[in-house]
Amino acid sequence: MAEGIATLGRPELADHLRGVAAGDPDALRRLYEAQSSRLFGIALAILRDRDAAADALQTGFLRIANRANQFDPARGEAAAWLGAIVRHAALDLARARGRETPTDDPSLGDAPVEPEALDRIAAEQEGARLRDCLALLDARNRQGIVLAFVHGLSHAQIAARLEEPLGTVKAWIRRGLSRLRTCLA
Template sequence: MNSPAATFDFDHCLTACAQGDRRALQALYDHEGARLLGVARRIARDDATAQDIVHDAFIRIWTRASSFDPARGSARGWVYCITRHLALNAIRDTRRETVLDEADIDIAPPASGGLDDVELWSGSAKIYRCLEQLQAAPRRCILHAYVDGCSHAEIAVLLGAPLGTVKAWIKRSLKALRECLE
């Protein structure tokens, strides 16, 4: 007995989506939507987030169907890969968020023996001096990563640099900053 996935023509469906056939997208949704939602739920562990992920996945499938290359893998695998990557990105993004409540905002002054304002300013001045010693592109990588919260891939796009180069710049820059701050 053939499985439902074996009888559904994913390649034809993606080709039709690339040509603007909305019925093909609807057929894909009807056929795989529930299973993709299951994948997103397992990763996100939240129904509302999982539903958003699947919605975004189908938008991406629709807008990027023409970029599917059957030589690089199966059409079904491509659809699942999009959903999985969006789910993982959603999880990574929520881990970056820091929720502050009023207790966090109303920070009490440090007890005696703590850092005073002069010590805090001198420490921040030192990091600025160390950052200035880095070349421009690696410094921008560090700032995008640790100030803006960008992923390595996002930084690569922002700087127009290869992903491996961005990772190497960040690794070397962090080492240089550690040495400078010691």
């Protein structure tokens, strides 16, 4: 599956999404082959459970199949759109399961999972670029984004945690995301 990620460029992802929106099952298969490994990694990072991550991936692809017509390349890249859908599916599943804190303690049945080498290298490169861009943001923008997208908190939860008005928190996150898009472009 890692080969699919390396050989499938971003324009092809958008083409596949258009095919999925048109009802082409081959487009959905190609999209799955190209992105399932990366998207599974997103779900696994959130859920820390392979079975639950597989469930979130399946739910995510069902949502992708049903919502492919909503993808707008003018608003962002296909890979980011796909990642957001699977991320939300994983967060929904995590909320449904309740708050669990994995310990990485094998005696408790928790075990850290290592991604494949190619996936790890790609993630490290993308992660380094993202960290560099995050470092350029104002501390409030960065904190809001991290709480929302890494810790999975809602805007209301972030506002309560930071003891700031909800509108202020939303503005921080919106401005931070805009600056991140510009930096990552």
